[in-house]
Amino acid sequence: MTDLPAPAPDPAYLAGLNPPQREAVLTTEGPVLVLAGAGTGKTAALTARLAHLLFTRKAWPSELLAVTFTNKAAREMKDRVGRIVGEAVEGMPWLGTFHSIGAKMLRRHAELVGLKSNFTILDTDDQLRLMKQLILAADIDEKRWPARMLGGMIDRWKNKGWTPDQVDAGEAEAYAGGKGAKLYTLYQARLRDLNACDFGDLLLHMLVILKTHRDVLELYQQRFRYILVDEYQDTNQAQYLWLRLLAQERRNICCVGDDDQSIYSWRGAEVSNILRFEKDFPGAIIIRLEQNYRSTPHILAAASGLIAQNAGRLGKTLWTEEGEGEGDKVQVIGIWDGPEEARRVGEELETIQHRGGRLDHAAILVRAQFQTREFEDRFIAIGLPYRIVGGFRFYERAEIRDALAYLRVIAQPADDLAFERIVNVPKRGLGDKALAKMHQLARAQGVPLAQAAAQILDTDELTPQARRSLGNLVGDFARWRSKLEEMPHPELARIVLDESGYTAMLQADRSAESAGRLENLAELARAMEEYETLGAFLEHVSLVMDNDADRESDKVTIMTIHAAKGLEFDNVFLAGWEEGVFPSQRSLDEGGNALLEEERRLAYVAITRARKRCIILHAANRRIYGQWTSSIPSRFVTELPEANIESESTMTGGASLWRANWSERADPFADVARGTGRGPGWQRAASGGQFERTPARVMEVKASAVSLGNPGRSDIALGQRVFHSKFGYGTVAEIEGNKLEIDFEKAGRKRVLDSFVNLA
Numbered sequence: 001m002t003d004l005p006a007p008a009p010d011p012a013y014l015a016g017l018n019p020p021q022r023e024a025v026l027t028t029e030g031p032v033l034v035l036a037g038a039g040t041g042k043t044a045a046l047t048a049r050l051a052h053l054l055f056t057r058k059a060w061p062s063e064l065l066a067v068t069f070t071n072k073a074a075r076e077m078k079d080r081v082g083r084i085v086g087e088a089v090e091g092m093p094w095l096g097t098f099h100s101i102g103a104k105m106l107r108r109h110a111e112l113v114g115l116k117s118n119f120t121i122l123d124t125d126d127q128l129r130l131m132k133q134l135i136l137a138a139d140i141d142e143k144r145w146p147a148r149m150l151g152g153m154i155d156r157w158k159n160k161g162w163t164p165d166q167v168d169a170g171e172a173e174a175y176a177g178g179k180g181a182k183l184y185t186l187y188q189a190r191l192r193d194l195n196a197c198d199f200g201d202l203l204l205h206m207l208v209i210l211k212t213h214r215d216v217l218e219l220y221q222q223r224f225r226y227i228l229v230d231e232y233q234d235t236n237q238a239q240y241l242w243l244r245l246l247a248q249e250r251r252n253i254c255c256v257g258d259d260d261q262s263i264y265s266w267r268g269a270e271v272s273n274i275l276r277f278e279k280d281f282p283g284a285i286i287i288r289l290e291q292n293y294r295s296t297p298h299i300l301a302a303a304s305g306l307i308a309q310n311a312g313r314l315g316k317t318l319w320t321e322e323g324e325g326e327g328d329k330v331q332v333i334g335i336w337d338g339p340e341e342a343r344r345v346g347e348e349l350e351t352i353q354h355r356g357g358r359l360d361h362a363a364i365l366v367r368a369q370f371q372t373r374e375f376e377d378r379f380i381a382i383g384l385p386y387r388i389v390g391g392f393r394f395y396e397r398a399e400i401r402d403a404l405a406y407l408r409v410i411a412q413p414a415d416d417l418a419f420e421r422i423v424n425v426p427k428r429g430l431g432d433k434a435l436a437k438m439h440q441l442a443r444a445q446g447v448p449l450a451q452a453a454a455q456i457l458d459t460d461e462l463t464p465q466a467r468r469s470l471g472n473l474v475g476d477f478a479r480w481r482s483k484l485e486e487m488p489h490p491e492l493a494r495i496v497l498d499e500s501g502y503t504a505m506l507q508a509d510r511s512a513e514s515a516g517r518l519e520n521l522a523e524l525a526r527a528m529e530e531y532e533t534l535g536a537f538l539e540h541v542s543l544v545m546d547n548d549a550d551r552e553s554d555k556v557t558i559m560t561i562h563a564a565k566g567l568e569f570d571n572v573f574l575a576g577w578e579e580g581v582f583p584s585q586r587s588l589d590e591g592g593n594a595l596l597e598e599e600r601r602l603a604y605v606a607i608t609r610a611r612k613r614c615i616i617l618h619a620a621n622r623r624i625y626g627q628w629t630s631s632i633p634s635r636f637v638t639e640l641p642e643a644n645i646e647s648e649s650t651m652t653g654g655a656s657l658w659r660a661n662w663s664e665r666a667d668p669f670a671d672v673a674r675g676t677g678r679g680p681g682w683q684r685a686a687s688g689g690q691f692e693r694t695p696a697r698v699m700e701v702k703a704s705a706v707s708l709g710n711p712g713r714s715d716i717a718l719g720q721r722v723f724h725s726k727f728g729y730g731t732v733a734e735i736e737g738n739k740l741e742i743d744f745e746k747a748g749r750k751r752v753l754d755s756f757v758n759l760a
Contacts, residue, residue, distance in 0.1 A: 013047075013055070017045065018291050020287055020288060020290070020291070021045040021289060024045045024254075025048045025049045028049075030251055030252065031247070031277070031284035032253070032255070033277045033284055033285070033287070034257075035257070035258060035259070035286060036257065037258055037288075037289060038604075038608035039294030039318075040291055040292055040293070041291075042258075045289065046228065049254065050066060050077070051081050058226070061091035061093075062091055062092070062094070063225040064227075064228070065094045065224040065226070065227045065228070065246070066094065066229075067228070067230065067243075068230045069230065071096075071100070074095060074097055077095065078092065098203060099199055105206050106119075106202055106209075109206075110205075112213060112216070113192075113208060113209060115205075120195065121199065127198050128147045128148060130191075130194075131147040131183075134187060140176045145175060148509055149509070150175055153171075153175055153184075158201065158203075159268030160237045161204065161238035161241050163188075163208060164181055164184040164185040165185075169181075206242060210246075217245060220246055221246060221249035226252045226253075227243065227247050229243060229254070230257075232274050233258055233259050233262040233269070234269045235269065235273050235274075236267070236268035240273045247281075255274070259275060259313050260316075261601060261604070262274070262598070262601055263562060263598060265595070265598055271598075275314065286314070291318075291319060291321070294608070294611055295320065295611055296611075297320055298644045299327070299330060301643070303607040304318055306603060306639050306640055307601065309639050312594075312597055330615075330616065331615040331646050332616045332618070333647075334618055334620065334648070334650070335618070335619050336620055337619050337620070338621075338623060339378075341617050341619055342378035345378075345575070346378050346379060348571075349362060349556055350382070357570070359384075359554045359555055359556040361569055363558070364575060365574050365575070365609065366575050367602075368516060368584065369516055370522070373527055374527075376394050376558070385556070386555050386556045386557070388559065390564075395541050397517075397520055399502075399517040399520055401421070402422055402425055403497060404524075404538070406497075407496070407538065410480050411534050413450045414450070420449060426505040428472075429469050434463075437456060438452050438453050441753060444755035445738075455738075455753065456470070456753065457470060458753075460727075460750040461726065461753070476496075480492060483495075488529070490528040491525075493528055503521070506521075522624070526623045561602050561603075562602070564609050565605055567609060569610065570611045570612045570613065571610070572610035574615065574616045574617065575617050577616050577617065577634040577636060578618050578619060578634055579634055581624075581631070581634075583596055583599035583634065584599065587599050600639075603634075603636045616640075618631070618633045618634060618637060713738070716732060716754055716757075717732070718735060719732060721759075722740075722757040723757065723758050723759075724752060724756060727744040727746070727750055727752070728744055728747065729744065729745050730743050730750075731743050738755070740752055742757070
């Protein structure tokens with residue numbers, strides 16, 4: 001009897017894959033949607049699928065279109081496939097991000113949209129500069145309608161796949177009384193004149209070409225035998241339309257994603273793209289990857305119970321081979337306030353250290369960046385090393401450094417670096433030339449920059465507009481400095497930010513980031529309340545900024561939940577799970593059920609970052625925008641399955657500690673109650689309006705801010721002929737200390753400082 005041949009062994013790339021993963025690899029024909037839950041090994045399946053298509057010669061490398069969202073993901077995929085199939089992967093020219101592939105296509109067909117193949121791709125700064133030119137030409141007030149706002153709208157329209165003629169009146173009405181669509185048209189025309197495009201154009205132009213040139217569409221439909229898309233839940237409308245056009249002919253498209261992890265609507269991502277996959281591609285096969293290789297059963301059950309509250313999802317349930325009930329339950333800890341939250345997390349992290357664990361296996365995930373500040377301060381105090389990922393440390397953020405610069409000049413007028421940083425922030429018409437004049441005088445007189453600024457006001461060295469702006473700023477600093485002893489320094493900080501125009505500048509910026517910057521400034525003022533004086537607070541900031549000197553690698557990670565997507569840690573601390581913080585108040589107020597479900601998906605992402613322990617904290621009291629508010633636990637806490645959580649409250653001890661701290665806090669409203677006129681807004685209440693900047697007041701300010709006792713130069717006399725770099729030759733008519741009245745031959749009589757002239 002003849003022995004039957006042994007079955008051929010599986011290729012190496014199939015080894016270790018579970019049945020759904022194998023199905024995702026081997027189901028090559030027709031539309032396939034792989035619903036890959038958190039930690040279910042989707043990268044392994046995705047890589048094996050590409051290798052299988054090459055290994056079985058179903059397609060040449062140049063016939064595969066594989067799209068990712070980041071260059072890092074594209075490199076990782078190429079490296080993994082390369083280890084399996086060898087050099088063949090080098091022939092995959094269509095593996096990359098949406099933008100890189102769109103750029104490659106567009107360079108081949110640029111003339112069809114009025115460009116040349118060597119077009120330039122503008123960065124954000126160049127885009128904004130071009131938009132400012134168009135806004136100025138259209139006689140639009142750029143302060144009221146910032147270029148950044150227009151840029152955000154145009155980017156959103158391009159994400160939707162809209163050309164200028166497709167923008168409806170309602171959308172266009174949102175900018176400058178309906179001028180948005182016209183400016184979009186002018187912007188696109190100007191880009192063509194420059195032979196340039198922005199990132200949104202890389203797909204938008206190709207979308208137009210594929211829709212209007214059938215031959216080009218058929219070329220790519222025939223070229224790409226198989227299409228693979230990673231993170232499909234994050235696609236925007238333009239990306240979705242582009243993919244659908246390319247896949248219509250062969251229909252061999254495999255999209256990998258997780259509708260439960262769609263958390264980027266603010267970038268234009270539309271979860272509906274993945275939800276309607278079966279409708280777009282009838283007969284599509286749905287494969288669910290549900291076996292989790294990351295987290296304990298309790299963590300998975302808690303996350304699954306939470307996300308089940310969302311109606312807009314395709315549905316799946318994560319599970320693990322670990323025995324049911326193994327591992328720690330999710331801890332839900334109720335604490336009294338934000339400072340106690342930071343103390344409790346610090347204690348937990350020190351316990352991990354004492355037990356031999358590593359800090360770099362732990363992470364603190366927050367909903368908003370302003371939440372990191374209390375953790376940073378606490379960890380500095382106890383010497384616990386940390387790193388901020390996906391953003392700057394709190395005191396390194398631009399808006400915080402600007403605010404601190406104002407405060408440093410108030411506390412120390414000789415701080416030239418701080419003065420230089422904010423002299424034209426917000427913009428006051430004090431550009432490089434004006435600053436150079438101030439520096440020149442400061443060096444000649446040997447005085448600080450702020451003092452030189454006050455002295456130059458009595459001259460004609462600056463333009464009238466610059467002189468007025470500088471005079472107002474010098475007056476503001478003198479007034480703020482005089483109030484430092486009269487009011488709590490946190491309240492002074494709020495006044496400075498308002499009166500300097502800094503708050504208004506951020507409010508006028510309609511970008512997604514501006515709201516977070518305003519939250520950070522409110523948190524800065526709140527942080528100051530813990531220090532008796534402005535000087536003590538600024539000294540504390542200096543110590544915090546020195547944290548980076550410790551370069552040891554074992555540090556706890558602090559980051560936003562958005563930044564944590566795709567990462568995992570043994571120990572995860574989820575802070576601030578209260579209504580209004582998470583879900584955010586903005587989502588509750590503006591987004592209805594759609595944004596609430598996205599917030600819940602964000603909570604799901606947060607929990608599934610944990611491998612072994614997940615600790616959720618919520619506070620009964622939280623300082624938001626400088627005001628203590630009573631908080632209730634997030635609705636997401638109440639939606640967690642009781643069987644998978646352990647609840648704890650520290651509020652009894654916390655309350656007494658909080659009351660003790662509260663009695664020591666400076667209450668800015670107390671003096672108002674006592675009738676002394678102190679407290680928020682008391683200065684304006686005295687006059688019923690804004691501060692007046694009369695000439696007499698400016699002179700008073702200059703007298704208080706500047707020492708005018710300089711005797712002047714001994715080599716200059718009345719009638720002396722002198723030369724000034726701006727006004728030319730002239731004759732000295734009057735001398736008052738170091739100030740000269742000079743009759744210039746071409747500029748007429750001007751008042752200047754003697755350090756700015758040379759003997760003729």
